[in-house]
Amino acid sequence: MKDITRLFSSMVFDDSVMKARLPKDTYKALKKTIAQGTHLELDVANVVANAMKDWAVEKGATHFTHWFQPMTGITAEKHDSFISPTADGKIIMEFSGKELVRGEPDASSFPSGGLRATFEARGYTVWDTTSFAFIKDGTLCIPTAFCSYSGEALDKKTPLLRSMQAIDKQAMRVLRLFGNKSAKRVLTTVGPEQEYFLIDKKMYLKRPDLIYTGRTVLGSPPPKGQEMEDHYFGVLKPRVSAFMKELDEELWKLGILAKTKHNEVAPAQHELAPIFSTTNLALDHNQLTMELMKVIADRHDMVCLLHEKPFAGVNGSGKHNNWSISTDTGLNLLEPGDTPFENAQFLLFLVAVIKAVDEYQDLLRVSVASAGNDHRLGANEAPPAIVSMFLGDELTEILETIDEGKAYHGKEKIEMEIGATVLPHFPKDTTDRNRTSPFAFTGNKFEFRMLGSAFSIAGPNIILNTIVAEELSQFADILEKSADFKADLANLIKSTIQKHKKIIFNGNNYSDEWVKEAESRGLLNLKTTVDALPSFIASKNEEVFAKHQVFTETELHSRYEIMLENYAKIIRIESLTMVDLLKKEVLPATLGYQSELVSLLQKKNECGLDSTVEESLTKKISELTVLLYQKLGKLEEKMVQAGTITDTLELAQYYQNAVFASMSDARTIADELETLVSKKYWTLPTYGELLYSVN
């Protein structure tokens, strides 16, 4: 049996390694940099780099890389070896402070959404000292942020760190008002629950659509889907169990707190949840988790699918972003406290989140928009595209009481006067949780459930941190000027509830009634990515990002452009893949089968035998094939037409309304043909074969 405690973090240059290997002064200087986010002096960096290199080489590393997160949504690395030539023709292993703190990858091929045209093309990476260096696959990885020379963020990490600073600053103002003198910083914490599919590699390799797009663009439902609900929390199959065991160990070595693993609702679907950590670490760790899932699945002759909707008609995969705010002293600000004063503080943070979600529904929706996630949001499985909040009956009742100025007669029969009451601790009872809510309070944190499985958690958390920072800053502005803190606090909480309670919904988010009710409440229903994206650059949103120095106007617009371009590119790749499959696999299959049927039909007619079956099947298949051929032609026409559109928004709209719509038309017919054509001719593995391929 392996000693997990020794395994854990063994590949991380973490605090204990720093302490053991760095001279005292250097260690102190580095700790100061980490705690205060100050500049790391070059002489200190040189000592740290050398110690890091020695440690990494002992662990078998030969290379180092600045590890960063460009706007592609995945991580990037460029490996340099430690070797350096000496005068006598030999080499030594070297790593300098300069190489540690700053790198210059060629930025020109990463998406920049027009930033490059306006600004300096080159970019550089800088060490995010709050995220430890680690060894992966024989390479020392330095987690970095990626910026252009003129200072624009070119990655997902930089704005996340900025948003964490923003909420830190504003939350500290509020805490000081409540007399908190001990906290030095406020941090946001995240525990992302990750869903994924595992399928057999041999089957995967026979599906070009999975290879090129991550999802099946064709395929009719299997006889057995998820209706028996026998997969959820079911016994793990041996291959899956072996995969999960190896994954856990590899994650633990990297200091990632992988905690829970289980089967999900759909066949072949699974989930992994870590213990939460500070948001930027949670981001790095989630990216590593997704990467390792793919690598380790491959070692087990499987493929890990992270796409939001690999199979139509089968549950898709999401990522639940459990989010909270806490002080550096470990106080969770979304946890009802033990004293009346703490509870008033809890209520203020709570209503700040309520106000934020209500006022920035559009931004939250944008933060989870992608071509892949369009298949989930609004379908009857994931949360709908309408953003609302679940608070649970008890907390809602308490807020109603405040709203109406009445006494609260809940379980604990407490008088509800802000600042003079003890709130009940809300049980984290899983049974009464509302699984349909996009944004649910779960006892001491919020669970934002709209993220797609393939997402970087950076985007949604940048938004969450920024919008909550904004509300806290408004609250602090009011309360800092207050002459009667208790009265003004009570009024502020009350008026915020009154204004923003429309965002609270504890019912079934999947029902049609909710769609109608949400509309009457004036909540947004941005159904698709293309519907949602333009809100990203609405002037109120530009303002909030600029005010908290998270995105400049230029940065925001460049990101908007990238998201639109991405959408169009994805649909284009999917449509090209579909055209290819229809021409090379589906049409040949139906024509082959028809030819067999027709010759049998002729033979039977010659012998005077009954040929009703052949006749009717041939007729049906032949008609559908003609129809499919027409739809294919339409799709190709639309794709040509798309080539003439230059405006990015118009192009994305066209891809959604014309190209994607044509794909759906063609798919319906192809999927029907799949149910009619003999297996002998149907070359693509079916859903049944894919979903039940691992045992």
Ligand code: ADP
């Ligand atoms: P479940 O949702 O499966 O019942 P939990 O509620 O315990 O499980 O936790 C779900 C996820 O939320 C885990 O990843 C956990 O680490 C995370 N989590 C728990 N507390 C916090 C917090 N204060 N901040 C952020 N994430 C948290």
Ligand code: MG
């Ligand atoms: Mg959950």
